[in-house]
Amino acid sequence: MAAPKKSVTKDSGQEKGDGSPPEFTKEQELKALRDMLLIRRFEEKAGQLYGMGAIGGFCHLYIGQEAVVVGMQMTLKKGDQVITGYRDHGHMLACGMDAKGVMAELTGRRGGYSKGKGGSMHMFSVAEHFYGGHGIVGAQVSLGTGLAFANRYRENDFVSLAYFGDGAANQGQVYESFNMAELWKLPVVYIIENNRYAMGTSVTRSSAQTDFSKRGISFNIPGRQVDGMDVRAVKAAGEEAVAWCRAGKGPYILEMQTYRYRGHSMSDPAKYRTREEVEKVRHDQDPIEQVRNRLLAADVSEQDLKSIDAEVRDIVNAAADFAQHDPEPDPSELYTDVYR
């Protein structure tokens, strides 16, 4: 993976050197580790349940990209909104949604966040300000801009985070939204999770401009490329972007350079990239290993880390157990929630 380029700023149009990211406190490192581990273990379990036939349909795993959502979440305050596409399990867990409810939705059970009616790609939590979970590539960008519109309309200082992938970044409505967001100075951070592949099509085969931080230039939206494998870099860039939005300066674009280890979905033939490529990123840049190594170097014991892993595994196992034993939705639910 190429080293991330530095920021493109609106003011100068030039790159701005910012060196290595600020260090985390031990507490921040431990929290980041725990939150990323929860996502990873959850996703591994989801993959396992999918293989067993307990989860149907599409299932897009977030493994490899955990630092993006965990780092960004560290920059938010309660009331800020999050919206994303269909690779959404990590975002939900990071937002504080209950692993049982997410897993039970994956298995289509009544205890799922959408009562089993939404599935992997369509989950929401009004309480945690998570607005989905959207299955149509790019749709969440306009919707997330609308969340920011509501903040501006209400004259509060909340910020909306709209996540989308390098594939969605080529959709037309993304640019329609960019235009209106800057025109109306809407507080939205556009987070492009560039995991290098739109399904099986690499960025270089699909994008004329592969530096996604520049995608807002013609709208005067500032953008930065960020090492999305380093949770500290994500948080640092995220803080700058969120502060920009909260101050009423309009939208901000963050290109998170990241990588997914698993296929696009569970039915991915993996013909478009080599095993070596995946292994190299995993070995050199894994976001969880980076934190673990720093903690070990800072005299946190292997035992302490193991206990975090055990805690996370317990949560995930309990979620998997619940999701397999919770009943399916009552047949009467077929006709509910069409209208209110």
Added chain:
Amino acid sequence: MPIQVLMPALSPTMEKGNLAKWLKKEGEPIKSGDVIAEIETDKATMEVEATDEGTLGKILIPEGTADVAVNTPIATILADGESAADLAKAASPAKQEKAAESAPPAQAKAEAPAPKAEEKVPAAPKAVSEPEAEVPAGTEMITQTIREALRDAMAEEMRRDPDVFLMGEEVAEYQGAYKVSQGLLQEFGARRVIDTPITEHGFAGIGVGAAMAGLKPIVEFMTFNFAMQAMDQLINSAAKTLYMSGGQMGCSIVFRGPNGAAARVAAQHSQDYSSWYSHIPGLKVVAPFSAADYKGLLKAAIRDPNPVIFLENEVLYGHSGEVPKLDDYIVPIGKARVARKGQHVTIISWSNGMTYSLKAADELAKEGIEAEVVDLRTLRPMDTETIVASIQKTGRAVTVEEGWQQSGVGAEVAARIMEHAFDYLDAPVTRVSGKDVPMPYAANLEKMALPSVAEVVEAAKAVCYR
């Protein structure tokens, strides 16, 4: 021979306007291109340019005259050598064919010339409304255009609820592409009346997102033809999210704008989307006809916690009707209205289809056939009960729509009648509809492509075996 200057049309659907001002006096010389008068409608003010040279002979319609019909002679121009004595000749009615040469308004040159009177989509009958069941006896009625009724509905709801706002192309400073939002910017300001760029997909999505966050947007599409660009957000995001979230998150939003055939704008700007939206669970679809229903149903739509597709009709915007003078006049979504009572045959329609239907009922009455005319008003949820009750009385049904037959709303109505009132039917249900072609531009073809009063009369007689 003196030349008559006729009242020009500013738009394909204009039928009358006000003569605001004369800029030339009788006896003044006129060159081609001179602005001789200003005319105005409720939509716009335009200048009338002379296309002929000579002297302004006589002003036939004084300035300040309201409601001058299109093609009415408004002045005469004397050619060189002619005198006022020639004016008497010009006053003869034989001169009407000069209409096409009357000056088009300077700023409306891109628009199609006004269709001749006989080619126009039939005008709405003047008094079609029965007293509304929803209105208390003795309620004072005021006469309003449908355009005004829509504006008032939005203004009332915006006064009532600060979360209601209007966004769309040209809704604010331009005062609405069809002048429906006239005055709203002045009353509510730019925060709540928002001009968008021409990006239907994007602003529809922003509207839905704002609604998910709890606001109550009214999203205006300049016409529903352009909503095709936004279809994904309307259906995949607006209609389905409540269900996909297990009832947690819905969106209270109105998408409104003109739908259906306009006049002389050809296939891409003239299409009825009634059946498209009425197919979708999660959406409510409203398509009123009378001014009172436009007002009461738009208010209901804005308050509804679900996404509502509110289909208006450009041809009807300028038509007037009686609207109850009530502080809070609401027409419930999902209730059809018997617009005319009869016992021989039921004609079922909505929106501008009602124009043909009511005129046909008048014609049929002359031949002793009393048609009951049902105005659906709401297409989803459809009021099957009112349809069936009427069929139980008449035993015969004709559906009338401007849209296409295949998978159309008429097909749905026919299926429901078969399912719920088969035993009452004395004849197969017959559909009158737009023809199965893209809308042609040529005036004669366009007229043929749309339903006609004659077709409705013929269909009604056929199901009555007459």
